[in-house]
Amino acid sequence: MTSRAVVSLHGVGKTFPSGLTALAAFDLDVREGETLTLLGPSGCGKSTALRLIAGLAAPSVGAITWRETQAKNNIGFVFQDPTLLPWASVFDNVYLPLRLKGESREAAAPRVKEALAHVSLSDFARARPRELSGGMKMRCAIARALVTRPALILMDEPFAALDEVTRFKLNDDLLALKGDIGATIVFVTHSVFEAAYLSTRILVMSRQRGQIVEEIVIDPALARDDEFRLSETFADICRRASRALRAATEAMTP
Numbered sequence: 142m143t144s145r146a147v148v149s150l151h152g153v154g155k156t157f158p159s160g161l162t163a164l165a166a167f168d169l170d171v172r173e174g175e176t177l178t179l180l181g182p183s184g185c186g187k188s189t190a191l192r193l194i195a196g197l198a199a200p201s202v203g204a205i206t207w208r209e210t211q212a213k214n215n216i217g218f219v220f221q222d223p224t225l226l227p228w229a230s231v232f233d234n235v236y237l238p239l240r241l242k243g244e245s246r247e248a249a250a251p252r253v254k255e256a257l258a259h260v261s262l263s264d265f266a267r268a269r270p271r272e273l274s275g276g277m278k279m280r281c282a283i284a285r286a287l288v289t290r291p292a293l294i295l296m297d298e299p300f301a302a303l304d305e306v307t308r309f310k311l312n313d314d315l316l317a318l319k320g321d322i323g324a325t326i327v328f329v330t331h332s333v334f335e336a337a338y339l340s341t342r343i344l345v346m347s348r349q350r351g352q353i354v355e356e357i358v359i360d361p362a363l364a365r366d367d368e369f370r371l372s373e374t375f376a377d378i379c380r381r382a383s384r385a386l387r388a389a390t391e392a393m394t395p
């Protein structure tokens with residue numbers, strides 16, 4: 142059975158003041174509990190789609206419909222750059238969204254500690270960002286996105302700047318986290334392998350104003366581990382996604 146949509150985009154278009162149309166007639170249902178990956182060539186409109194869902198930009202045409210206003214008002218966003226406050230501790234960086242909501246440090250402490258535990262940073266609560274590795278900084282950014290307990294987390298190429306070993310580790314951490322908190326995730330990546338490993342659904346977008354050219358549904362019940370990476374199923378998903386991505390990359394904008 143298909144889950145209910147958390148948020149739906151109907152006929153959404155985004156044209157910038159420069160006249161460039163990043164998305165046109167874009168339809169998307171983000172379904173409850175899924176890890177949905179938007180995969181596509183640079184400039185196809187993946188970040189624009191995330192920014193529209195996040196409410197950081199408004200569509201030029203079309204409608205974005207939320208099932209619950211609560212979900213709309215409590216979205217977690219993780220960017221490629223962890224954007225941590227360098228002068229603040231890990232604890233205070235994660236506390237920031239609750240502070241902005243007017244919660245005292247004392248009242249927020251249990252939730253900050255919970256978020257830090259989810260990303261295995263409990264022992265680093267007092268550290269400054271400069272004392273953290275790239276992977277730890279990203280885990281801190283993820284904890285900051287989690288601390289408000291959002292039902293929807295948007296992740297825009299969060300692991301792109303990390304080395305491959307760290308990236309694989311964070312992929313596993315994200316899957317474990319997803320198992321713990323059960324949030325719906327919309328993930329943007331350029332990596333076919335990352336998309337195949339993490340997702341329950343992949344949408345391949347083309348350069349032609351974000352047209353969706355391929356949908357790949359992956360059984361959520363499949364264990365995601367080293368065996369999965371070596372499986373025929375994984376190879377099939379990668380092959381399908383690569384083929385669609387190649388065609389999408391070659392597609393010319395009219």
Ligand SMILES: Nc1ncnc2c1ncn2[C@@H]1O[C@H](COP(=O)(O)OP(=O)(O)OP(=O)(O)O)[C@@H](O)[C@H]1O
Pocket residue numbers: 157158159161162163181182183184185186187188189190
């Ligand atoms: N604020 C803006 N003003 C004008 N053009 C923009 C703006 N934001 C994005 N664009 C353009 O819209 C198109 C889609 O951009 P977007 O960042 O959504 O693509 P993307 O698929 O996320 O790319 P990448 O993978 O390189 O991050 C690009 O051509 C980009 O240059």
